[in-house]
Amino acid sequence: MKYSGLVWKNLRRNRRRTILTAISVAVALFLFVALQSVLTALAAAGNVGSESRLVTRSATGITFPLPQSYFQRLGGTEGVKGVSWGDWFGGIYIDQRNFFAQFAIDAERYLAMYPEIQVPEDQKKAFLAERASAIVGRGLMNRFGWNLGQTVVLKGTVYPGDWEITIRAVYTPGTKSFPDNVMYLRYDYVYERSNHAAEPGWYILKLDDPASAAALASRIDGLFKNSSSPTKTETEKAFQAGFVTMWGNIGFLVRAIGIAVFFAILLVAANTMMMAARERIGELAVLKALGYPNWLVSSFVLVESLVITLSGGVVGIVLARLALSRTGGPLAQFFPGFSVTTGTVMTGLGIATVLGVVSGIVPAWQAARLSVVTALRQVA
Amino acid sequence: MALVEVRSVSKSFQRDTQKITVFEGVDLDVAEGEFLALMGPSGSGKSTMLNLLAGLDQPTSGTICVGGDEITQMSPKRLTAWRARHIGFVFQFYNLLPVLTAFENVELPLLLTRLSKAERREHVATALEVVGLTDRGSHYPRQLSGGQEQRVGIARAIVSDPTMILADEPTGDLDAKSADEILNLLQRLNTEFKKTIIMVTHDAKASERAQAVMHLEKGVFVR
Ligand SMILES: Nc1ncnc2c1ncn2[C@@H]1O[C@H](COP(=O)(O)OP(=O)(O)OP(=O)(O)O)[C@@H](O)[C@H]1O
Ligand SMILES: [Mg+2]
Numbered sequence: 001m002k003y004s005g006l007v008w009k010n011l012r013r014n015r016r017r018t019i020l021t022a023i024s025v026a027v028a029l030f031l032f033v034a035l036q037s038v039l040t041a042l043a044a045a046g047n048v049g050s051e052s053r054l055v056t057r058s059a060t061g062i063t064f065p066l067p068q069s070y071f072q073r074l075g076g077t078e079g080v081k082g083v084s085w086g087d088w089f090g091g092i093y094i095d096q097r098n099f100f101a102q103f104a105i106d107a108e109r110y111l112a113m114y115p116e117i118q119v120p121e122d123q124k125k126a127f128l129a130e131r132a133s134a135i136v137g138r139g140l141m142n143r144f145g146w147n148l149g150q151t152v153v154l155k156g157t158v159y160p161g162d163w164e165i166t167i168r169a170v171y172t173p174g175t176k177s178f179p180d181n182v183m184y185l186r187y188d189y190v191y192e193r194s195n196h197a198a199e200p201g202w203y204i205l206k207l208d209d210p211a212s213a214a215a216l217a218s219r220i221d222g223l224f225k226n227s228s229s230p231t232k233t234e235t236e237k238a239f240q241a242g243f244v245t246m247w248g249n250i251g252f253l254v255r256a257i258g259i260a261v262f263f264a265i266l267l268v269a270a271n272t273m274m275m276a277a278r279e280r281i282g283e284l285a286v287l288k289a290l291g292y293p294n295w296l297v298s299s300f301v302l303v304e305s306l307v308i309t310l311s312g313g314v315v316g317i318v319l320a321r322l323a324l325s326r327t328g329g330p331l332a333q334f335f336p337g338f339s340v341t342t343g344t345v346m347t348g349l350g351i352a353t354v355l356g357v358v359s360g361i362v363p364a365w366q367a368a369r370l371s372v373v374t375a376l377r378q379v380a
Numbered sequence: 381m382a383l384v385e386v387r388s389v390s391k392s393f394q395r396d397t398q399k400i401t402v403f404e405g406v407d408l409d410v411a412e413g414e415f416l417a418l419m420g421p422s423g424s425g426k427s428t429m430l431n432l433l434a435g436l437d438q439p440t441s442g443t444i445c446v447g448g449d450e451i452t453q454m455s456p457k458r459l460t461a462w463r464a465r466h467i468g469f470v471f472q473f474y475n476l477l478p479v480l481t482a483f484e485n486v487e488l489p490l491l492l493t494r495l496s497k498a499e500r501r502e503h504v505a506t507a508l509e510v511v512g513l514t515d516r517g518s519h520y521p522r523q524l525s526g527g528q529e530q531r532v533g534i535a536r537a538i539v540s541d542p543t544m545i546l547a548d549e550p551t552g553d554l555d556a557k558s559a560d561e562i563l564n565l566l567q568r569l570n571t572e573f574k575k576t577i578i579m580v581t582h583d584a585k586a587s588e589r590a591q592a593v594m595h596l597e598k599g600v601f602v603r
Contacts, residue, residue, distance in 0.1 A: 009479040286475045291464020373437045
C-alpha cells in the first residue's frame with residue numbers, strides 16, 4: 001500500500017492519455033454488457049415455451065389462419081387432453097411505435113392451459129364476464145401507466161375499426177422467462193365484431209404425456225396433410241425457438257463485433273502502457289539502482305495498467321447496467337426477462353482484468369529485464 | 381582490513397563482434413571512513429568501476445568484497461537487496477522522479493524497509509535537514525535549481541544510512557557555486573557523519589576536497 005502513491009502519481013502524469021484510455025475501455029465494456037445481455041435474452045427467449053404444450057399452425061406460414069372446424073378434430077385425437085386457440089390481433093395503441101403483442105384468445109380454455117398467466121380470481125371472473133375486455137401484463141401496465149378498469153382504444157389493422165377495450169385483469173408471469181408485456185383479448189368478441197371474419201391463428205394442445213409429443217405432432221400433421229389447410233405441429237418450445245433462430249445470425253454478428261471491439265481496445269490500452277513505460281525507462285532504472293527488486297518495478301507497471309482498465313471497465317459496466325435495467329430499458333420490450341445478469345457483469349470484469357494484464361505484461365516484463373547500467377547510460 | 385577490496389578485477393564489454401576491455405587485473409582498497417576521488421580521462425572506466433562497486437554490474441573476472449561480503453558471488457536478487465541496504469548512489473543528472481516531491485523522492489529508499497510511516501517521515505526530515513532543504517520538501521524537482529536537485533539526490537542517498545556513498549560526477553552538471561556547495565556537503569558527510577564516499581570527478585578542484593585521489597589510466601589505478 002505504501003507504493004500506491006507512486007502508482008497514482010504516475011497515472012496522473014499524463015492525465016489526458018490515462019483518461020482517454022480508461023474511457024475507451026469503458027465504451028468497450030458498455031458495448032460488451034449490452035451485446036452480451038441481448039445474447040442472454042435471446043437464449044432465454046428460446047426457452048420460453050413449454051415442452052408439454054404443442055402448437056399447431058398452418059404449414060403454409062405463420063400468418064395463415066386455420067379453420068375453426070379443426071378444434072373438434074384436434075380435440076378428438078388420442079393423446080390430446082385439451083385444445084384451445086389464439087389469434088394475432090395486431091392493433092395499434094395511439095402510435096405505431098407503441099408496439100406490443102395482442103392475442104385474441106379462446107378465453108376460458110386458454111387460461112386453463114396457461115398457468116403462467118397468473119390472475120387474481122375476481123379479475124379473471126370480470127374478464128370472462130365482459131366481452132370487450134382484456135388481461136394485461138404487469139410490465140405493459142407500468143409501461144403505459146394504465147390502471148385496472150381503464151378503457152384503452154386500439155386501432156385495428158387485421159380487423160379494422162377503433163376497438164374500445166376495458167382492462168379487467170392484470171397478470172403477473174408465473175415464470176421469469178414468460179413475457180409480462182402481452183395483452184390478451186377475447187376471441188369471441190373479435191369474432192363477433194369482425195362479422196365472423198376471424199379464424200384461429202394457431203391451436204394450443206395439451207398432452208396426456210409430454211414424452212409422446214413428437215409422435216403425436218406427426219400424427220396430427222398426417223391428419224390434415226391432404227386438406228386445404230395442412231398443418232405444422234411442434235412443441236411450444238420449438239415454436240418459440242423458430243422465432244429465435246431468425247435472431248441466431250444476429251447473435252453471431254454481435255459476437256463478431258464484440259471480439260473486434262475487444263481487440264481494438266486492447267491495442268489502445270497496450271499502446272498506452274508501452275508509451276508510459278518507455279518514456280519512464282530512466283526512472284525505472286533509477287528505482288532499480290536504489291535497490292527496488294525487479295518484481296516490484298514490473299508490478300508498478302502492471303498495476304498501473306490494471307487500474308486504468310478496471311476503472312474504465314467498472315464505469316462502462318455500471319453505465320450499461322443503469323441504461324439497460326429491466327424497467328427503463330427499451331430492450332425489455334422485446335425480450336421477456338431481459339436484464340444484465342451477474343454472470344455478464346462478472347465476465348465484463350474478467351475482460352477488463354484480461355485487458356489490463358495483457359496490455360501491461362509486455363512493458364512489465366521489459367521493466368523487469370531492464371539493465372540498469374544500459375538504461376542509465378542512455379539517459380545520461 | 382579495508383572496507384572495499386577489489387582484487388584483480390577485469391571488465392570487458394562485447395560490442396557487436398568487438399571486445400572492449402576497460403581494465404584488466406585491477407586492485408583497489410578503500411578504507412572505512414575514507415573520502416576517495418576517482419579521476420581519469422573520459423572513457424577510462426570510472427563509471428564502470430563505480431557500477432561494479434554498487435553491484436549494478438558484474439566484472440568479467442576477479443572479486444569485489446564490501447564489508448566482508450563478496451558481492452561478486454551474489455545472485456542478482458540478493459545483490460539488489462544488498463544494494464538497498466549498503467549503497468547510496470548520487471547521479472550526475474540527479475535522476476529524481478519528476479512526479480514525486482522532494483520529500484517523496486528522499487523517501488523512496490525507505491519504502492523498501494520495514495519502517496513505519498512516522499519513522500520514515502522522521503528519517504526524511506533529518507536527511508533534508510542535513511542537506512539544508514527542510515523547507516523544500518513539498519517542492520517538485522522542476523521547482524528546484526540544479527544544485528537543490530542534487531542536494532535532494534544526496535539526501536536520498538544518505539536517508540537509509542548506507543555503508544558507503546557512490547557519486548558519479550555529482551558536480552558535473554552544476555555551476556561553480558552550486559558545485560562548491562555540493563562538495564562542502566559531501567565533505568561534511570565524511571567528516572561529521574563518518575561516511576565512506578567514493579566520488580568520480582573530472583574536476584581537479586573537486587578532487588582536492590577528497591582525502592585521497594586515484595587516477596585511472598590505461599586500466600590501472602595510481603595514487
Ligand atoms: N554497456 C556498455 N557497453 C559497451 N561499452 C561500454 C558499456 N559501458 C561502458 N562501455 C565502454 O567502456 C569504456 C569505459 O566507459 P565508462 O563509462 O566507464 O567511462 P568513464 O571513465 O566513466 O567516462 P566519462 O568520464 O566520459 O564518464 C568506454 O569506452 C565505454 O564506451
Ligand atoms: Mg562516467
